[in-house]
Amino acid sequence: MRNMLRGLAAALFLAATSGLAHAQSQGQGQGQAQSWPDRPITLVHGFGAGGNADVIARIVAQPLSEALGKPVVVEARTGAGGNIASEYVARTTPDGHTLILLTGGHAVSAAMYRGLRFDPVEDFAFVSLVSVFPFVVATRAEGPVGSMAELIAAARRDPGGLTFSSVGVGSTQHLTGELLAQMAGIRLTHVPYRGGTQPLTDLLSGRIDLMVDSVTVTGAAIAAGKVRALGVTSAAPWPALPGAPTVSAAVPEFEVVSWVGLAAPARTPEHVVERLNRELRAVLAQPAVRERLEGVGTRVNATSPDEMRRFISGEVKRWNEVVTRAGIERQ
Structure with a gap:
């Protein structure tokens, strides 16, 4: 009988300590959740x-x-x-x-x-x-290239003669330009940047011929008439650039979003x-x-x-x- 009572007491003790440990663990987890973030x-x-x-x-x-x-x-x-x-x-x-x-x-x-x-x-x-x-393939408004068709024709006359910017080697903009060249059967020369507004500055000054970049970077200059959108890379026209053609209109099945x-x-x-x-x-x-x-x-x-x-x-x-x-x- 005494052994049975001792066993029961031990079981009750283990259950109590287990429950306490679980409660403490839950409390710590809740505390961690409540304490994050605790700094900038x-x-x-x-x-x-x-x-x-x-x-x-x-x-x-x-x-x-x-x-x-x-x-x-x-x-x-x-x-x-x-x-x-x-x-x-x-x-x-x-x-x-x-x-x-x-x-x-x-x-x-x-x-x-x-x-x-x-x-x-x-x-x-x-x-x-x-x-x-999507991205935008763009050029300066007063430049000689007025459309995707003209871009392709100019690149075929002078393979590698047209330059395009990206935000770095291996960036999506870089591969978008390379994919465009592959699908259009032309050759373009890649000029990598670190991003930001420098590609737009160089486009406007004539240092580069084309930009492949987002509407975030190109939109204001397009709206101001300083930059011409040759094509957006989405399959359908993009609401933020009303009137801009798609690249796929000149290069069938081209799409990058x-x-x-x-x-x-x-x-x-x-x-x-x-x-x-x-x-x-x-x-x-x-x-x-x-x-x-x-x-x-x-x-x-x-x-x-x-x-x-x-x-x-x-x-x-x-x-x-x-x-x-x-x-x-x-x-």
Whole structure:
């Protein structure tokens, strides 16, 4: 009888201590969830001031800061088509205080570079896409090229004589220009930049012949009549550029639509990723934010973390096929 009582007491003690431990664990988890963020958050991107990534990062940062109760500070780490920024964030502490605004170039890099020091999919905790957008093939308004058909004809007369800009070797803009050349049967000369507004400055001064860039960068100059949109890379006309033809009107089946999205380092706590997704989706649903994003030529496209991961995996596969099919040498 005494042994039975001792056994019962031991069982009750174990149950009580187990329940206490579970409660403490839950309390710690809730405390961690409530304590994040406990300091300013850095939102990194890999391109120059005034470029598409920089503008979108700043549109999103302020309302996200208000939602999270801590400053969200935008920081550019430029170079290598965004890879310097991606590597930096992939190696930072996964505590939710360093995020990255990825662009379509993130998936392109997986196709273009053999020696990346990060995995474009496995080294990131994806939060949500922010928006999607096409690029614009543009030239200065007073230049000799007045249409896509004229561009193709000029390039055939002088192979390699026309130059086009991008935001870096291996960027989506770079591969968009190369894909255009491949599908049109012409040769263009690539001139890489670090992003920002310098390509537009050089286009207007005549240093380069063509730009392949976003509506964010080109839209104001097109509206002012300083730059001519030869074609948008979406399959259908884009609302932000009324009247601009599609590239596919001159080069059948040509289509490139890029994207930006928010991510954190892999192994960022799940509750942080879930809250980021929830708050970002609420921010993107705000009419003022949506209007600003549409005003720079993008279309809001919020997703779940899993949807973003599947999307980027698909983009990596797609650009691998483009690089192989176009015969572009991997770096």
